[in-house]
Amino acid sequence: MAEPIRLAISGATGRMGQAVARLAAAADDLEVVGGIAQEAGEMEGGASVVTPGEAGRILGDAEVIVDFSHPDLLREVAERAGGAALVVGTTGLGADDEERLDDAARRAPVLVASNFSVGVNLLLDLAERAARALGDDYDVEIVEAHHRRKEDAPSGTALSLGEAVARGRDRPLGELRVDGRSGRPGARPRGEIGFHALRGGDIVGEHRVMLIGDRERVELGHVATSRDLFAEGALRAARWVRGREPGRYGMADVLGMT
Numbered sequence: 001m002a003e004p005i006r007l008a009i010s011g012a013t014g015r016m017g018q019a020v021a022r023l024a025a026a027a028d029d030l031e032v033v034g035g036i037a038q039e040a041g042e043m044e045g046g047a048s049v050v051t052p053g054e055a056g057r058i059l060g061d062a063e064v065i066v067d068f069s070h071p072d073l074l075r076e077v078a079e080r081a082g083g084a085a086l087v088v089g090t091t092g093l094g095a096d097d098e099e100r101l102d103d104a105a106r107r108a109p110v111l112v113a114s115n116f117s118v119g120v121n122l123l124l125d126l127a128e129r130a131a132r133a134l135g136d137d138y139d140v141e142i143v144e145a146h147h148r149r150k151e152d153a154p155s156g157t158a159l160s161l162g163e164a165v166a167r168g169r170d171r172p173l174g175e176l177r178v179d180g181r182s183g184r185p186g187a188r189p190r191g192e193i194g195f196h197a198l199r200g201g202d203i204v205g206e207h208r209v210m211l212i213g214d215r216e217r218v219e220l221g222h223v224a225t226s227r228d229l230f231a232e233g234a235l236r237a238a239r240w241v242r243g244r245e246p247g248r249y250g251m252a253d254v255l256g257m258t
């Protein structure tokens with residue numbers, strides 16, 4: 001059998017990091033060399049978790065780093081990843097973070113996905129096709145729901161869905177995006193893409209794209225019921241990305257949907 005893939009987990013103590021560690025520990029073709037988080041400890045499977053300051057050995061030892069953490073940690077990891085491939089699930093990234101990922105992608109493969117599920121990647125394709133087919137006569141509203149501890153809004157997946165709709169209309173999302181509405185926003189401008197974020201309880205992740213016409217409404221949606229869905233997808237991406245040329249990749253490449 002081939003040598004197992006040496007995996008480091010950034011954000012190892014988080015909800016997603018723990019799911020990745022548990023599934024990786026059960027896989028014969030993966031070896032977890034360590035994790036990184038704000039507090040040191042141990043992961044399921046026995047590998048140690050260290051703080052960012054102590055992460056040099058783990059980052060040096062890893063072939064693939066799977067990151068579900070926070071932009072602050074991701075920035076640090078991207079700078080210190082060396083030749084290791086990066087699989088990034090962290091959302092809420094800014095322009096600076098994207099630049100650092102671009103820098104890392106000159107040295108190694110970097111795969112970023114706002115959502116690692118097959119279903120959501122299919123939904124992205126369907127949303128783009130629906131927006132192209134229906135045009136500006138249909139108003140698009142994107143509604144997402146997540147657990148009460150989620151830090152960023154709208155979700156990275158909602159923004160990816162908005163980008164897919166904007167692509168379907170051959171316009172940049174920045175020109176069309178509006179987040180929530182309150183007060184007296186006035187009549188809805190043609191072409192606007194509205195985002196609405198619900199937060200509560202333990203919701204894993206739900207997304208709905210509504211294309212609302214005068215006499216009908218098309219709704220495309222996805223409901224995730226377990227974080228293992230995203231963790232499995234990230235491990236699939238880790239297996240796919242090992243040994244690729246430096247550069248930026250997405251989940252559509254892994255799924256052959258490009």
Ligand SMILES: NC(=O)c1ccc[n+]([C@@H]2O[C@H](COP(=O)([O-])OP(=O)(O)OC[C@H]3O[C@@H](n4cnc5c(N)ncnc54)[C@H](OP(=O)(O)O)[C@@H]3O)[C@@H](O)[C@H]2O)c1
Pocket residue numbers: 010011012013014015016017036037038039052068069070072073088089090091092113114115116117230
């Ligand atoms: N792409 C996808 O499919 C997908 C799916 C689900 C979630 N996500 C995204 O993944 C990210 C993590 O989500 P989660 O629910 O797992 O979050 P979480 O439970 O809050 O876990 C965050 C992890 O990052 C660590 N961390 C945070 N800030 C840090 C810092 N400044 N320095 C070092 N470590 C830091 C935390 O360490 P401590 O515990 O020590 O604080 C923890 O291990 C979020 O951006 C979320 O939106 C993406």
